[in-house]
Amino acid sequence: LFSAVEMAPRDPILGLTEAFNADPRPNKVNLGVGVYYNEEGRIPLLRAVADVEKSRLEIQAPRGYLPVDGIAAYSTVVQKLLFGQNSSLLEEGRVVTAQSLGGTGALKVGADFLKRLLPDATVAISDPSWENHRALFQSAGYPVKNYRYYDASSHDVDRTGMLADLNELPPRSIVVLHACCHNPTGVDLAPEDWKKIIDVLKARDHVPFVDIAYQGFGDGIEEDALAVRLFAESGMSFVISSSFSKSFSLYGERVGAISLVTQNRDESARVLSQIKRVIRTNYSNPPIHGASIVSSVLNSSELRAIWEVELAEMRQRIHRIRLEMVRQLAAKGVQQDFSFVSRQRGMFSFSGLNIDQVDQLRNDYGVYIVGTGRICAAALNTRNLDYVTDAIVQVLGR
Numbered sequence: 001l002f003s004a005v006e007m008a009p010r011d012p013i014l015g016l017t018e019a020f021n022a023d024p025r026p027n028k029v030n031l032g033v034g035v036y037y038n039e040e041g042r043i044p045l046l047r048a049v050a051d052v053e054k055s056r057l058e059i060q061a062p063r064g065y066l067p068v069d070g071i072a073a074y075s076t077v078v079q080k081l082l083f084g085q086n087s088s089l090l091e092e093g094r095v096v097t098a099q100s101l102g103g104t105g106a107l108k109v110g111a112d113f114l115k116r117l118l119p120d121a122t123v124a125i126s127d128p129s130w131e132n133h134r135a136l137f138q139s140a141g142y143p144v145k146n147y148r149y150y151d152a153s154s155h156d157v158d159r160t161g162m163l164a165d166l167n168e169l170p171p172r173s174i175v176v177l178h179a180c181c182h183n184p185t186g187v188d189l190a191p192e193d194w195k196k197i198i199d200v201l202k203a204r205d206h207v208p209f210v211d212i213a214y215q216g217f218g219d220g221i222e223e224d225a226l227a228v229r230l231f232a233e234s235g236m237s238f239v240i241s242s243s244f245s246k247s248f249s250l251y252g253e254r255v256g257a258i259s260l261v262t263q264n265r266d267e268s269a270r271v272l273s274q275i276k277r278v279i280r281t282n283y284s285n286p287p288i289h290g291a292s293i294v295s296s297v298l299n300s301s302e303l304r305a306i307w308e309v310e311l312a313e314m315r316q317r318i319h320r321i322r323l324e325m326v327r328q329l330a331a332k333g334v335q336q337d338f339s340f341v342s343r344q345r346g347m348f349s350f351s352g353l354n355i356d357q358v359d360q361l362r363n364d365y366g367v368y369i370v371g372t373g374r375i376c377a378a379a380l381n382t383r384n385l386d387y388v389t390d391a392i393v394q395v396l397g398r
């Protein structure tokens with residue numbers, strides 16, 4: 001049966017972690033996967049999370065099945081974070097949300113649902129995009145194209161190219177957009193860019209699929225939701241995949257959500273019924289633990305305040321380490337201007353290192369970064385930074 005099965009390539013991101021784990025060098029550094037490590041090089045267990053876990057343990061709650069679409073109180077807090085506390089869309093019943101297995105699970109449920117609705121559509125992702133976007137939409141049966149996004153010479157968005165490409169896509173294409181903290185570049189769109197993009201999407205009747213996996217890691221919880229809020233104001237129907245992996249440091253608990261903005265309450269009921277079918281035939285219903293933690297934290301003003309401080313600390317630490325990286329590279333004599341790193345947002349820094357330099361970093365120094373040159377700045381700290389910048393200096397040849 002399995003004799004003809006070919007070896008699949010390693011995942012470009014998670015495969016790096018496998019290689020990193022197998023590397024015996026004590027000074028190795030994993031800057032591949034998008035995970036926040038604290039100053040001590042550990043994945044933090046947030047205090048707000050630990051508090052809820054303690055009380056949950058004391059209750060010794062039974063573990064029955066959740067509803068197919070997950071915990072209702074969780075969906076409510078997800079919606080409020082995305083659309084704002086007093087969103088009229090929520091009052092009008094125009095948003096449906098289902099708990100998902102992380103942001104990836106939301107993307108997959110959304111892709112499978114859309115495939116039934118728009119079987120002949122094209123999906124467009126940014127160039128570059130998170131490695132899994134292409135694979136995921138292809139595995140749902142869609143052809144996937146790129147739209148221009150990153151301009152390597154200016155380390156900024158190629159605004160003209162992006163708008164032109166969105167205009168040229170076949171009408172009613174599915175356009176995947178990163179709401180904030182663009183993965184892998186760390187280069188985000190400005191408010192006026194979003195307005196122009198929304199105009200094009202509307203004019204071309206495209207379907208926005210907004211991926212927001214880093215809310216709170218850019219400029220703040222509310223600030224990072226700007227794109228979602230602008231789409232909400234636009235009157236369009238759209239899809240959102242969101243995740244608490246990063247913002248609650250709950251990676252392995254797989255806590256995400258798919259939200260769909262419809263035109264009215266009646267449409268919402270029908271859409272949710274179909275989303276539930278997709279979930280039921282994939283994994284039946286979601287797990288309890290992570291989503292109950294998130295809903296408990298966000299439903300308690302005291303715990304929410306603690307979480308907001310912890311999230312701000314993570315965001316600010318990444319920003320400080322970016323500044324320090326830029327300073328060290330300049331101090332170590334690198335000719336190239338790396339100041340763009342301090343302007344990037346979120347966990348990632350698109351370094352501009354080429355594949356040979358990436359390989360050298362890994363082979364000669366045990367510094368693992370993604371093949372595109374993406375560095376997870378959130379895994380740098382004052383202990384490993386000196387070693388990493390030394391290695392970068394060496395591979396750049398100054």
Ligand code: LMR
Pocket residue numbers: 013014032033034035130132183
């Ligand atoms: C990443 O981009 O590294 C993260 O989103 C983790 C993942 O699943 O790839």
